[in-house]
Amino acid sequence: MTQAPGEPKKLYIKTYGCQMNVYDSERMAEAMGAEGYVLTETVEEADLVLLNTCHIREKAAEKVYSDLGRLRPFKEAKPDLKIGVAGCVAQAEGAEILARMPLVDLVVGSQNYHRLPAMVKAAEAGEQPVDTEFPAEDKFDLLPERPVQARPTAFLTVQEGCDKFCAFCVVPYTRGAEISRPVARILSEAERLVAKGVREITLLGQNVNGYHGEGQGGAWGLGRLVRALARIDGLVRIRYTTSHPNDMADDLIEAHGAEPKLMPYLHLPVQSGSDRVLKAMNRKHTAEDYLRLIERIRAARPDIMLSSDFIAGFPGESDADHQASLDLIRSVGFGAAFSFKYSPRPGTPAANREGVPSEVADARLQELQALITSQQRAAQESMVGRSVGVLFEKPGRMAGQWGGKSDYLHAVHVSAEGIGPGTLARVRITAAGPNSLAGVLA
Numbered sequence: 211m212t213q214a215p216g217e218p219k220k221l222y223i224k225t226y227g228c229q230m231n232v233y234d235s236e237r238m239a240e241a242m243g244a245e246g247y248v249l250t251e252t253v254e255e256a257d258l259v260l261l262n263t264c265h266i267r268e269k270a271a272e273k274v275y276s277d278l279g280r281l282r283p284f285k286e287a288k289p290d291l292k293i294g295v296a297g298c299v300a301q302a303e304g305a306e307i308l309a310r311m312p313l314v315d316l317v318v319g320s321q322n323y324h325r326l327p328a329m330v331k332a333a334e335a336g337e338q339p340v341d342t343e344f345p346a347e348d349k350f351d352l353l354p355e356r357p358v359q360a361r362p363t364a365f366l367t368v369q370e371g372c373d374k375f376c377a378f379c380v381v382p383y384t385r386g387a388e389i390s391r392p393v394a395r396i397l398s399e400a401e402r403l404v405a406k407g408v409r410e411i412t413l414l415g416q417n418v419n420g421y422h423g424e425g426q427g428g429a430w431g432l433g434r435l436v437r438a439l440a441r442i443d444g445l446v447r448i449r450y451t452t453s454h455p456n457d458m459a460d461d462l463i464e465a466h467g468a469e470p471k472l473m474p475y476l477h478l479p480v481q482s483g484s485d486r487v488l489k490a491m492n493r494k495h496t497a498e499d500y501l502r503l504i505e506r507i508r509a510a511r512p513d514i515m516l517s518s519d520f521i522a523g524f525p526g527e528s529d530a531d532h533q534a535s536l537d538l539i540r541s542v543g544f545g546a547a548f549s550f551k552y553s554p555r556p557g558t559p560a561a562n563r564e565g566v567p568s569e570v571a572d573a574r575l576q577e578l579q580a581l582i583t584s585q586q587r588a589a590q591e592s593m594v595g596r597s598v599g600v601l602f603e604k605p606g607r608m609a610g611q612w613g614g615k616s617d618y619l620h621a622v623h624v625s626a627e628g629i630g631p632g633t634l635a636r637v638r639i640t641a642a643g644p645n646s647l648a649g650v651l652a
């Protein structure tokens with residue numbers, strides 16, 4: 211299909227990986243929006259396709275190459291189509307992507323996408339620009355302001371990068387050193403979002419509880435930032451993700467008890483329940499440290515729902531180490547958790563260590579997942595009969611039904627009059643299904 215004169219150019223974005231990439235994709239769409247591009251849901255219509263990629267595990271990274279292969283016929287049918295690779299694979303592999311996939315027109319790293327409009331122009335002029343440097347300037351200062359948002363929930367990146375160097379993880383290499391955005395910028399972005407109808411903000415960072423942004427009187431921690439955000443009228447919920455156990459400051463724990471807008475849900479990855487494995491992972495805490503921390507958090511906010519991440523089959527993990535992970539899960543009782551099979555990543559310290567046989571890692575993963583699933587079910591069932599806050603987001607599948615998230619991040623469906631996007635209501639939970647809860651307005 212040829213483009214009619216005056217018709218806006220169309221951008222198709224596919225997002226892989228974590229919520230920070232979801233946020234970055236929105237900001238890239240906004241940057242290209244300022245150049246006249248509108249979003250499309252289909253590759254067929256697109257003039258520009260961007261893959262915003264994830265490098266965390268081999269499968270995620272390889273998926274990008276198979277998806278690029280699938281774009282070939284589209285490019286053959288429409289030679290003007292430009293294809294860009296953004297995000298963490300772009301950051302990690304840079305120009306290698308062009309060598310492996312010549313159909314790619316540009317490669318832009320996670321810290322450089324404020325330069326995307328100029329790169330697209332260069333690509334249109336026949337160049338193949340690659341930009342994966344960590345620039346001195348802050349991309350957020352140079353991106354256009356965020357336009358109208360029709361949704362009641364939004365992500366807001368407050369911190370990027372990571373200095374923790376867990377032995378398995380690519381993030382310190384793909385996202386660079388830890389950087390916190392200044393308090394004033396975050397407050398004004400939050401105020402703009404709220405003015406446009408956003409009622410819940412999730413603060414994002416690879417290590418978000420290590421936030422230490424410049425504010426009045428010096429560096430602020432996340433607890434102080436949360437309390438300042440809570441003073442914004444119209445903002446009714448605050449969440450944050452993802453946190454490292456060693457950065458859980460007293461002030462932030464206190465905020466969980468004192469600040470009603472801070473939701474009672476915390477994703478706090480521990481990775482393993484074995485001290486030997488934690489040490490080999492360079493996590494710098496023990497299983498006991500984690501359990502004590504959970505006790506302190508629960509003392510501040512007894513109903514808090516906890517979630518975590520686990521890795522199965524880290525190099526050197528014995529059966530006893532694996533049992534220690536299962537024991538830790540049993541003693542905490544998680545509301546949700548994610549488990550991953552260890553994937554050796556190029557350039558990370560653990561990549562050269564001798565691995566656990568793949569079948570053994572698979573079996574351990576299954577065991578972790580079975581236990582986690584049973585805890586998740588129990589947590590959902592424990593909600594039945596309780597009254598919880600629900601922020602409604604969109605209509606459900608059935609007529610008259612609305613879907614939203616509870617304070618504890620469970621999906622909840624309710625059929626009732628008078629609900630719309632952004633309605634915050636008390637709901638009495640009546641039933642727990644496998645993926646969501648059902649309830650009635652309380």
Ligand code: SAH
Pocket residue numbers: 266267378379380381415416417452453454479481519520521550551552553554555
């Ligand atoms: N910044 C976050 C999350 C990082 S990535 C944090 O520190 O918690 C999300 C999860 O992916 C990690 O918590 C870890 O469980 C998993 N992960 C990271 N690298 C991995 C690898 N090489 N193999 C398997 N899982 C990995």
Ligand code: SF4
Pocket residue numbers: 372373374375376379380381382416417454
């Ligand atoms: Fe990766 Fe560890 Fe940093 Fe999390 S804390 S991003 S797992 S290096």
Ligand code: F3S
Pocket residue numbers: 226227228229230231263264265266297298380381384385416
């Ligand atoms: Fe993946 Fe990059 Fe996020 S590697 S998990 S997209 S920070």
